[in-house]
Amino acid sequence: MMNIDNLIIGCGISGATIARLLADKGEKVLVIDKKNHIAGNIYDYRDDNGIFIHKYGSHIFHTNNEKVWEFLSRFTSFNTYMHKVIALIDGIETTIPFNINTIYDVFPTTLARRLEEKLLTNFKYNTKVTILEFQKQDDEDLKFLSDYIYEKVFLHYTTKQWGKNPDEIDSTVTARVPVYISKDNRYFQDKYQGIPLNGYTKMVENILAHPNIEIILNTDYKDFASKNQELIKNSQIFYTGSIDEFFGYKYGELPYRSVKFKFETYDREFYQSNAVVNYPCNYDFTRIHEYKYYLNDKSSKTVIAKEYSENFENGKNERYYPIVDEKNTKLYKKYLSESTKNVHFLGRLGDYKYYNMDKAVERAINLFEEITNGKS
Numbered sequence: 001m002m003n004i005d006n007l008i009i010g011c012g013i014s015g016a017t018i019a020r021l022l023a024d025k026g027e028k029v030l031v032i033d034k035k036n037h038i039a040g041n042i043y044d045y046r047d048d049n050g051i052f053i054h055k056y057g058s059h060i061f062h063t064n065n066e067k068v069w070e071f072l073s074r075f076t077s078f079n080t081y082m083h084k085v086i087a088l089i090d091g092i093e094t095t096i097p098f099n100i101n102t103i104y105d106v107f108p109t110t111l112a113r114r115l116e117e118k119l120l121t122n123f124k125y126n127t128k129v130t131i132l133e134f135q136k137q138d139d140e141d142l143k144f145l146s147d148y149i150y151e152k153v154f155l156h157y158t159t160k161q162w163g164k165n166p167d168e169i170d171s172t173v174t175a176r177v178p179v180y181i182s183k184d185n186r187y188f189q190d191k192y193q194g195i196p197l198n199g200y201t202k203m204v205e206n207i208l209a210h211p212n213i214e215i216i217l218n219t220d221y222k223d224f225a226s227k228n229q230e231l232i233k234n235s236q237i238f239y240t241g242s243i244d245e246f247f248g249y250k251y252g253e254l255p256y257r258s259v260k261f262k263f264e265t266y267d268r269e270f271y272q273s274n275a276v277v278n279y280p281c282n283y284d285f286t287r288i289h290e291y292k293y294y295l296n297d298k299s300s301k302t303v304i305a306k307e308y309s310e311n312f313e314n315g316k317n318e319r320y321y322p323i324v325d326e327k328n329t330k331l332y333k334k335y336l337s338e339s340t341k342n343v344h345f346l347g348r349l350g351d352y353k354y355y356n357m358d359k360a361v362e363r364a365i366n367l368f369e370e371i372t373n374g375k376s
Helices: 013-024 066-073 100-106 109-122 140-162 200-208 221-227 229-234 326-336 347-351 357-375
Strands: 006-009 029-032 044-046 052-054 061-063 085-089 092-096 127-130 178-181 192-194 213-216 236-239 256-266 276-278 287-290 302-311 343-345
Touching: 006 013, 013 029, 013 200, 013 213, 013 236, 013 347, 013 357, 044 200, 061 066, 061 357, 066 357, 085 140, 092 100, 100 109, 109 140, 140 302, 221 229, 343 347, 347 357
Parallel strands: 006 029, 006 236, 029 213, 085 276, 236 343
Antiparallel strands: 044 052, 061 192, 085 092, 127 178, 256 302, 276 287, 287 302
């Protein structure tokens, strides 16, 4: 093992980004991960059918941040895939977020026209309104529409995904399911969108391809630390795992939602009409992913994954989504107050925040700049 200046725990997008920035600066970096592969939860691979599979659920890159886009574009080219999501509502496949086109899909034309006129009278075009805000309607028709969207799109899907009623969930999460006063069917409106042409794993591999970076997989931080106390003491540590685990759960466990995927292969070209189809009111799974859409993979077969949400249980499944509320945020801050000067937390688990990929990269870049400026 080389002499190191920095130890990074976690080889996902957050850990890889901070590792590369430090390595480019001339510092020695060791990255460890308890998984048997790099790239964390954005790990993908090409299967025997020639299809790129996202092992931990679909990942769609999108950002408006030029700095993030320029950083990642050093290590991959992206295609021009722009994500759309279909939902089955009253037996009809239609676009979500719920927009003006959705109204015409699910309602009779006369009612749809009336609703469109009232929406355009009461809201600016091309704006997004959270479902909880949209419910504050006095107009009878718009009240009907808000109740319909809440019931058919939001309530049951959110309950399946989070295991809670929507009013128990933090507003930053519910805001991710807006009503879109627009005819734009894209799920994201960011300037930059796409999938890495050679996959996310290759992108992360390229980020980590630096002579100053060493990687050790299948390695738990606790075991590593017990055998390398001198190295730990003299290194700057960047921890992207769960902060409560780092401190041995001394104040209790932070709760997370996890996800289980049931993979199925079919002897046909396509299984469904879109990369992702949501089932808000039907079945126990929340959605079905069909991976060959992302990079336009050609195969006589197709692979899908049915996604089931469940509570995280230590040793049984993976942490996916922090359950952000007042109580859990207070517990997170209690752990954070225990942090020492040479330990930095980042990523979804380290920061206990629901980051998109671009926000995770942005956070790593900002942390690097803060540390660099603090040293100078």
